[in-house]
Amino acid sequence: MPVKNGKQYIERINKHLPDVRIAGEQVKGAISEHKAFKGLMTTQASMYDMQQDERWKATMSYSSPLTCDPVGLSFMQPKTKKELAARRKMMQTWAYTHHGFLGRAPDYMNTAIMAFSAAAGLLEEETPQYASNLRRYYEYCRENDITLSHVFIQPKAGRLSTFLKTFEEPVAARVMEKNKDGIVIRGAFLLDTQGATSDEILVFPAPFPSVSTEESPYTFAFAVPSNLPGVRFICRESFVGGESAYNYPLSSRFEEMDTLVIFDDALVPWDRVFICGNENLAFRLINESRFHTHASAQIMCKNIAKTEFLLGTIETMIEAAGLDSHDHMIEKVTEVILALETLKALQLAAEKGASPDRWGSMLPNRKPLLAANAYFPKIYPRMIEIIQLIGGSGLIMIPEEKDFDTDISGQLNRYLKGIDLDAKANVQLSRLAWELSVSAFGGRQSVYERFFFGNSTTVNNRLYNGYKGRETFKNRVRDFLS
Amino acid sequence: MPVKNGKQYIERINKHLPDVRIAGEQVKGAISEHKAFKGLMTTQASMYDMQQDERWKATMSYSSPLTCDPVGLSFMQPKTKKELAARRKMMQTWAYTHHGFLGRAPDYMNTAIMAFSAAAGLLEEETPQYASNLRRYYEYCRENDITLSHVFIQPKAGRLSTFLKTFEEPVAARVMEKNKDGIVIRGAFLLDTQGATSDEILVFPAPFPSVSTEESPYTFAFAVPSNLPGVRFICRESFVGGESAYNYPLSSRFEEMDTLVIFDDALVPWDRVFICGNENLAFRLINESRFHTHASAQIMCKNIAKTEFLLGTIETMIEAAGLDSHDHMIEKVTEVILALETLKALQLAAEKGASPDRWGSMLPNRKPLLAANAYFPKIYPRMIEIIQLIGGSGLIMIPEEKDFDTDISGQLNRYLKGIDLDAKANVQLSRLAWELSVSAFGGRQSVYERFFFGNSTTVNNRLYNGYKGRETFKNRVRDFLS
Amino acid sequence: MPVKNGKQYIERINKHLPDVRIAGEQVKGAISEHKAFKGLMTTQASMYDMQQDERWKATMSYSSPLTCDPVGLSFMQPKTKKELAARRKMMQTWAYTHHGFLGRAPDYMNTAIMAFSAAAGLLEEETPQYASNLRRYYEYCRENDITLSHVFIQPKAGRLSTFLKTFEEPVAARVMEKNKDGIVIRGAFLLDTQGATSDEILVFPAPFPSVSTEESPYTFAFAVPSNLPGVRFICRESFVGGESAYNYPLSSRFEEMDTLVIFDDALVPWDRVFICGNENLAFRLINESRFHTHASAQIMCKNIAKTEFLLGTIETMIEAAGLDSHDHMIEKVTEVILALETLKALQLAAEKGASPDRWGSMLPNRKPLLAANAYFPKIYPRMIEIIQLIGGSGLIMIPEEKDFDTDISGQLNRYLKGIDLDAKANVQLSRLAWELSVSAFGGRQSVYERFFFGNSTTVNNRLYNGYKGRETFKNRVRDFLS
């Protein structure tokens, strides 16, 4: 199957429905009709539709090197700056359809699996079979337009910090058994966003430290269909406010469900195993594939679209309130403008500064991207705070769509209008601002952005350790002083 | 009726149910059974019950000067420091039952009407009748333990800033007519918290500026029963997550509904009119009654209870996560400790520095209270941010109570436990943290605290202008330089 | 004279010495030997020397369109992106020689006069003579490598805000008389940095508002030799710590003196007048010449050099203290790295996004530059704060160079060494950090950077008002909601 459309996306997910639990119930029937998933799947279907739409086709796909079929462009390994630009254009196009509210739009994992596969050579020497498993899996995803989710982290109970407090046997995920058919996995993984609505899942946890210098049962990487026996997805509460796009402009469309994934002695077949036992190799694959660099280039498109959306919202709010010439409002708007210009400039710098890596990829310059990863978690909550500061009580006292259909609509029309906005449009704007800055949907977005690539210590260390060339500056100071 | 109990509170509200609209429907039947109001009314009923409970009676009530019946202590005009301390103790006791989540616990408006009434002398000269109306109304509230709500502000469409942009006739609230029975009011008022579940409403808006030097139709203050003909309450969306106290420990108990109140040519009888037409007097009554000082003393009790609750939550979180000896966690906890010590010290300073005012009240020192009003809106969002920073992904990936009743409970128990906390208790703690920092209930609390006594410019100016004695410091600098 | 060298720079300044007052004395003799000016002039001389140095010549100069002589490249009007890049390279080269500590390196005013002159067409219609005066003055500066200073602002006593408080006749600068020889100016101007050590001065104040719709006596722009009769420069206290480059690595080289300039009925000849009387034209020349854009491109080079110098200093400090693997130090370093990457990316974006303007200039994209102008005043004080936080008591308890020449040097060597740094080098590093973050030189740098392009309100409004294309984002939100 070449690039799929929305219908195909939905049909495949519905057909292979995995074991999904939500609020004490197991999802039965078409998950695309379930109120917790419907809006998101509709949005994502419309994105897949763009792949077959004449207007977007050329932007969204490229010719498969294997079959010459059109396949998703975010699967493409970029070999030139031109290809890098094509990737950016593709990813930015999708980002403008979800305005940055999808942290796991399909191009995220498409990019990830491309990055890992390109670096499969790392695995070659030790276990050539794993290298070829990884490469074939990438091709399988690309040629079948697989919707993929992933898990990297484990619950706190499975981490070293807990072990060091309790000295109890850790519940960290591990290989229970290796047999002729594959490896048997037991453990839980956190925050599989869109896990319940994906075809497959990539499992690649940060290994729990092993005393063994040989083979660690805590180290592995693999991918399996989401409906593999022994795999279960437990959802958090749904933050879809309701179906009305007037009342819930964001959550009715963009609520990505997060799940806890449990592997209960699930059997992973050998041809889907990429790493097993070698802790050092696991760390190297993450680092040397430059997964974070490639993924950051995708996320940059998302973050720019989101910042532009917030800027547009904020400017619309202050105009509707008649505050667009107040210095303290201008100060707040310019904070957002500064954030946007910064992100756009860092994106440009990453692309202009790209250079080929040893895997044959044209790798964007890491420095501006890793810097952006440290920047966005600081500025996103501040932009949301700005919405609260501008919105004030207007973020609390908001009627709903249905109120306009009753005998009180005249009163609402009279009292709730804005400058150049009738009451219904003004209230709708408030509902958008409310979803962004007050609702559970908005709250989850804030937490998600804060921790997107890890906590601040992790993100800072990644930037610090990846910052090549700093000797220049120290030498300049040394020369100056001598 | 002396101090009422919870049952009496609920019965009276249910009996006199005003015109309340929510999500396009009018509330019918017992409002105390409506899911949007039930939890709050139950909480508030339990608070009223304390008034008749032997354990709390002495703390909660005092002997009416009129009838010698026990009446609510928060109605008491404090004449000595001892009475001030008694008021604080009473208010702190209630605050510890709602942990600071009720912005409009009954003692708030009890205090307000006491403050206004004590200053009724201001109205004496011009319109003695208004002065006696106000005094009698206070007595009525006190003797009948009236649950009172209030409105001070108008929708943006009714404000000067809008008029200056549009030059259209403002929709500001106004007196349409004065007749022998009373005054006829048309207009809308914002953010009547608990308006739908109160006996009466006090209306005292900041007047829209009038060109007339004589009598302004935009200036008035009065109180009426909430079910007065022509009065309607329009609710925002309910933020009650559900009835489960496990899933929604806060919103199932403390969700105070906010309403937009509309007066559609409602007739206010003359004996309920306190101000009509005199703009200057309206401003003076607000200022010279020291309403903000008295109300701030009540709010201080709330804010201390809330900060203690947050501190307890945060410390429990870091212990459950095994992070209580990490420097960066200790740094965050000490921020909260500093906030708590600051609030408690400002409370003490206000009480120790109290002095009699011209209305015969023992007035707490305004300076520390007005300073606290500038402080809390800064520190509350920061404390919530700290919860997000500590909670991380644990604030997102949370199952619900029902999940523990299914076949997956074993897995949850295994993977979601904390240090010294089983999974169910650990998840419950996460749900509390989620309600505080991610949910719509928590989001509304943040906005509410940011704007509790007005926006930052208003609050800063109130402190600046109320800061007597600053000449000392300027003189000290002048002397130093000379 | 084509590009001058350092000797020529010094000789001309010494020869034409203006009326300069410092600490109650008038400067007599060679100003280049005066301790307050010597270090700066030596530094600047070395920069001018580069213009004739074979190693730098090609970078620093270009062929005069008038004479084909090599003239300073920062005078060049950029007409292509290549020329823009050449300008950047030239300016960056000088910036690396003063590490960003000169706010008024010669290329700043070279750029300014180029920008104003390129827009002389604005003046054409009303007063062709002024237009040609401006163009000829630019050529004069370029061909004679004039060292130029400027003043834009007036003392507070001459501003509108003072007038509105006092209603006394303002002391704003004004044209006292127009006669056949020129215009007679009386007034004072603030903060003429390097005014005492420049050949000429450009005077272009923000006009005091005039009631007249015709010709305002408060509006003018002109340039004159610094030693024009009736002109006087009053210096602030010198912040040169001393001559020792060990003790005062920065102030011994980079202390740019600021002056108050007084025009006491000085006669400005007609051929040096660019604007006289037309308030509107004055504002337009500032705005439409895109002075701020061109100047910002120069300042960006300075700010990048400075940030790199701070980063090098900070990293050297934490290494010498053995703290380079501590998370809280890494956090601080990454803040500076983020600042540097942001500035570099904004610089790139401005240059890549350049487009021709109506004056024939290839104008850098304003958005990233105006954003950088809002950004640097926030981040510079923070970087200095980081130095304080890292340095701690090591910034206070620092001996001097001479202490190492006495009998106590053994003790100093023993106790004050750093990791991989002997005591003398370690103390020198501390002295650098001290000059940056504690000394009066460093304090003045912080204030200077905070207000470089005006206070934050001015800078924010300039960005806000210059931010074209924002409708896109509002429209996107509107479409999303409809």
Added chain:
Amino acid sequence: MPVKNGKQYIERINKHLPDVRIAGEQVKGAISEHKAFKGLMTTQASMYDMQQDERWKATMSYSSPLTCDPVGLSFMQPKTKKELAARRKMMQTWAYTHHGFLGRAPDYMNTAIMAFSAAAGLLEEETPQYASNLRRYYEYCRENDITLSHVFIQPKAGRLSTFLKTFEEPVAARVMEKNKDGIVIRGAFLLDTQGATSDEILVFPAPFPSVSTEESPYTFAFAVPSNLPGVRFICRESFVGGESAYNYPLSSRFEEMDTLVIFDDALVPWDRVFICGNENLAFRLINESRFHTHASAQIMCKNIAKTEFLLGTIETMIEAAGLDSHDHMIEKVTEVILALETLKALQLAAEKGASPDRWGSMLPNRKPLLAANAYFPKIYPRMIEIIQLIGGSGLIMIPEEKDFDTDISGQLNRYLKGIDLDAKANVQLSRLAWELSVSAFGGRQSVYERFFFGNSTTVNNRLYNGYKGRETFKNRVRDFLS
């Protein structure tokens, strides 16, 4: 000798002058006449004079329990709340004479030695002689009004962090030898503020960790005369701007010199040894004497005086500039007001919440004091930043006193006046603001305040670990959830 006066203070210091080095020279002759020390000693002399001045005598002294002579009240061990209040009044009185700019006014160490001595019982069991040494030393200081300095920390080269990087033998201070006359000490100590102008020095370093479980050579505490053979004081650069109180209102009076103290095999007689070898006891004496609590009560007086002085300065500045009704200025002033109210309230809370400790002292409540220690290092730099933000270019372009004595005074008078301030007074105000926020004196004050009681991690941990009673809040949350 009972309480001394200024003359006695100066004479004794001059007579016993220790080995003091500054800028490569040894101080000879009367140190009170040396330009680096003169201003400070004059200020401090005036403070000592107050002890014998009829107007202040009763406030400043109390009757010695030993001799009934009047002795300094800051030496008094407080046994009642009344005595605590008397101490506060005494310390506040001195603080208002130096406006908080002296970090080591005499009452600081008077308080310290009182606290240590009161807890001498700790030493009793192990080495009764040390306990009695300490008590007798306290009496000696009190009865002779000894001006005492102290050192607690060592240069970085002597710390564990350096050792862990280099594995070289640490240069940490140590006991080289114990003989019949005493202990021989070698090592260096940092930041002995006023060390060069004190009678004696208390040495009590945080011990370098010892492997020995028995007796550590790195652990000791003692006090000796500053002119003990083998002891040397090395000064940093003096930050006295000059003698003119007009030009340098602060540094001409309050420049406390900091010194590096070197013990070069100095012999400490046995009767001056308080601790030797017992690491655990050293830590306990610091903690259980509640040194930090007592010292913090003294520092609180300083910080309040300083904050009031800054508030007075800032308000004078905005009035002179005509900006006192601008919202953004009011916002900044209210920040300072909030800081002042907070400090005053915390002071009150500490005193009102005092309780007797096991040493018989009435101990102020630690919580508000330790909280204040975490608060002031955050708010002080912010207040200084506010001065920079308000002052702007007016902090840079400031003439000097002598300029007003020349022919340009007329021009200065015309152009530099403020609202209701003539030019000379306005410039003087600017010089004060400059000393606070730009000069090296001001820079050193900022660093000093940031690290007064240690770096932020140390201060936060001290608050966190000293915060008794926090179980209440965790239990409240637990009860709420159960």
